[in-house]
Amino acid sequence: MSSTLSCSASDLIPLLSGGANATAAAAAAEFICGRFETISGKFTDASYAIDNTYLLFSAYLVFAMQLGFAMLCAGSVRAKNTMNIMLTNVIDAAAGGLFYYLFGFAFAFGSPSNGFIGKHFFAMSGFPKASFDYPYFLYQWTFAIAAAGITSGSIAERTQFVAYLIYSSFLTGLVYPIVSHWFWSSDGWASPARADNLLFQSGVIDFAGSGVVHMVGGIAGLWGALIEGPRIGRFENRGKPVTLRGHSATLVVLGTFLLWFGWYGFNPGSFAIINKSYGTSPGSSFYGQWSAVGRTAVTTTLAGCTAALTTLFGKRLIDGYWNVTDVCNGLLGGFAAITGGCSVVEPWAAVICGFVAAWVLMGFNKLADKLRYDDPLEAAQLHGGCGAWGIIFTGLFADKTYVSEVFGGDPNRPYGLLMGGGWRLLAAHVVQIVVITGWVSVTMGTLFFVLHKLELLRIPSEDEVAGMDPTSHGGLAYMYTEEEIRNGIMVREMGRENENV
Secondary structure, eight states: OOOOOOOOHHHHHHHHHSSSSSHHHHHHHHHHHHHHHHHHHHHHHHHHHHHHHHHHHHHHHHHHHHHHHHHHHHHHHHHHGGHHHHHHHHHHHHHHHHIIIIHHHHHHOOOTTTTTSSTTTGGGOOOOSOOHHHHHHHHHHHHHHHHHHHHHHHHTSBOHHHHHHHHOOOOOIIIIHHHHHHHSSSOOTTTTOSSSGGGGGGGGOOOOIIIIIIIIIHHHHHHHHHHHOOOSBBTTTEEEEEEEEOOOOHHHHHHHHHHHHHHHHHHHGGGGGOOOSSSSSTOOOOOOOOOOOOOOOHHHHHHHHHHHHHHHHHHHHHHSOOHHHHHHHHHHHHHHHHHHTTSSHHHHHHHHHHHHHHHHHHHHHHHHHTTTOOOOOOOIIIIIIIHHHHHHHHHHHHHHHHHHHHHOOOTTTTGGGGTTTHHHHHHHHHHHHHHHHHHHHHHHHHHHHHHTTTTTOOOOOEEEEEEEEHSSSOOOOOOOOHHHTOOOOOOTTEEEEETTO
């Protein structure tokens, strides 16, 4: 926000009096300054209104991604588990909303100085402030539930519903907020917004969360899927992978487009404010934060598009066919990768980001098959693997000018290694990858292991074969005829153990 304008009556009196009638000149000066201060205040109010409306609209876009997650997950699982996976997406938003309000926001952005930890532990008790208004809370909540939604995809089709409730609350209330504090809070130890003592003199530039959101959700899902083990029938006795195809490519494509749409709130919205000029003279520059917002939308688009096309032709060469599900996942992998550096790289660099992200995803998928790792939505490979690549990418390609404009401070702060900025930013980003991996592994890995030992994690094998909808949620999501059931729709009658129709 631009600096506040000022007016001094003592400066105006000599200009107005001209040596005569000093009293009238003083009155005129007071009147002019009064009107000036009123108008200046109106501009300040308008600036707050513009920025908060922009952030609120961005929060709506990111929240719409929950619908995208729901459609993508529903289409990627078998029909007998549709209601289960849809309900988990609703619970991610609902439980995440309550626990992020009670604990998460305080952990993420609290400090003794701003009152969000201590006597004002509940997040909303310190609102509103100039730097923390209600739209900011809502926007950060949408990010928290996005991380939880990623994890649900990794453990789909075999997880007890109570486990979803526990992990979602724990992730949004503690695990994710701690990570976001480290890298996004103004006093986080690795934040680029710190006033001093920056990590490697640069801090970590993870603008919209390749690490904070995508790696957190992906690594949490990795541990959940590893501890649970693969779904029944996913691998043959000799270890050969068997494709358990989702029941609706239509829902997968719909979910992908909804996520794409929401990403324009996820990445450009992370500026939080839009009414900021980069020019030296207010009102004389057409270049400002609004330009950076537009550039961020362009880099986001190019990374996703490049990753989608690379996956299209790459999978054609590897598998011999064009697969819409693979292309959708490749597109999302490009988005996950560019999220961290979207605001500080050139559009041409975003093309490189998306190209490499596609191969990272395809490579991790091949590795997962060899290791007999089962992730129905490729969430760990996509969000964890491509998110980690996005962190490295930013350390290589961050542009000096854009880093200075977006983050301010020292104009000579480190930037991308391949752009001539030295190794410091890349080193900070390597630290981020290690720290996030360690923190999420210790917390979420331990949680999933405890749930496994308490027999609260995986459903019984007979329920898994029959499907979670009829065994846990009162019936199937779709209506089937008797002929369709005879042709392979397995449904266990409620109340009749070990008997299928």
